[in-house]
Amino acid sequence: MEELLARIAECVEVGKISKATPYPPTMKGMDGAEELTLQALDAGIAPSDILTRGLIAGMEKIGVKFKNNQVFVPQVLMSAKAMSIAMKHLKQFFNDGSVQRRGQFIIGTVEGDLHDIGKNLVAMMVEGNGYEVIDLGVDVKTEQFIDAVKAHPGAYVGMSALLTTTMVNMEQINAALKQEFPHIVTFIGGAPVTQEFAQKIGADYYTDGPQELVEILNRISA
């Protein structure tokens, strides 16, 4: 069992999606995250173990490597793809309650801004670490954030912006969220965003990368 979970984690870490996918070349023809997850289920391994000790363990490793500039965006995309293929086979266990999410995370690039690389990376890493992600996409307006929190009470909210002309919209969105939901925890990020800006607008956390955000989430949701 330990060996199978370790292999699932490795597949997620290196982006080995399934037997048919050619990447990485050193694992050509070998089972990927998809086959190994099915084998683990067949062997009677608890879906929650597959999730936490296989898939999430792999995503945690790629997240740390990404933070340290040892891997780059395309490799993270491959890892996320490997994880999402495996997750399809675990979906029924989320639905029947035998596997629990760590929490819910609403994310969007704020109004006026269409940049989504950073936002997508954060969404993938947060999902990869066991949270349910509600991705509102790009150009997200205040009301959309508020509606999403109403639909998902207790969810955390993350806002992204790449432009100085649009990051200012975070202030209004954050204020509206805090007024409507006094206990909500908000995160902001994106290239021009800083810790000082977060303090100025009253957002709870600023992080300059997905891994830091995940570490904070894990701490406050524990």
Add this chain to the structure above:
Amino acid sequence: MTHKERVIRALNHEETDRPPFQATFTPEFADRLRKEFHLPPLFSEPHHREWYGYDLERLTGQDALQVGAGWVTNYYLKPEPYTDEWGVEWKIDPYQTPFGEGHYTNIARNPLRDDDEAAMAYKAPDPTRPELYRNAERLVKEFGAEYYIIGRVHCTIFESAWALRGLDTLMMDFYLNPDLANHLLDETARYHKEACCQLVRRGVNMIWLGDDMGAQSSLLIDPELWRTYFKPRMADIIRTIKDINPNVKVAYHTDGCNYDIIPDLIEIGLDVLNPIQTECMDPEVLAEKYGEQLCFFGGIAVQSTLPQGTPEDIAREYEWLKNSIGKGGGWICAPTHHVQLDTPIENFFALLNTIGIEDMRP
């Protein structure tokens, strides 16, 4: 000294009376500037796809004038949603600033995202149509004696390919579907190589290539992936340009942190690196390590200093740049991107004043 001589000398690593200056403006900032000069409003986009004249550039003391060609000229194409001739769908996104409403055009749909077959069969438009280069001809003819002329061919290989395929999809194609990735990159590189040739034959002094490869603190993609997919294609384009005219300088725009590929860029014959975002790369490190082999173009931060700083911050940043990447020549002073609408007008004129450019407002 003419504007042109100032740029040529600086690019030869010679000291000049002041560093040469160049800037581009988002359409709404351009109109705010026009108002300052008592010029009537006029829609203009920063890539100079159309002929808007070069009043603003000349009134703001710019030494290099630029004209665009290639896929990048599809930005700001229309005031309503549109599909460009490559098949990329665009939308209009308004945003608010203290200085009024602005509009960005953004990609709404990547036409080849979910269609491997169409992607493999994709053919770029015809880059040899003479009408695409009429403005370049006119610019060289009207202003080429006095000003340094830049042919801007941004989104050269990577960005035009991912506009077609989707950034995340193309990034995974590199690993999962190399044939498809190679085909799309061949199409975009081939088109833009021809655009460069057309511009060089019409007498531009510089070709300004561009593909954003940097994230805020690292490259977007693995440097080895860049060496596999992009380095040979860029080398081919640079070699082809220099074969036609060895005096033409080649600049390369890549946002963000690009330390990992700078030695490679020097190796394949790059002359000038742009835009030098100081939030991402240290100009002192760049000057120290590469100042003898490369010139630098940019540096004035549109992500922080220009919109958010004070005139004193701008002067401080300018001095820092002038004493690092600008030491002994080798620097074209420029904002790191189009000047954005959230920039106070006095900050822009403070920049001109700091550089030593006369304020020509009436």
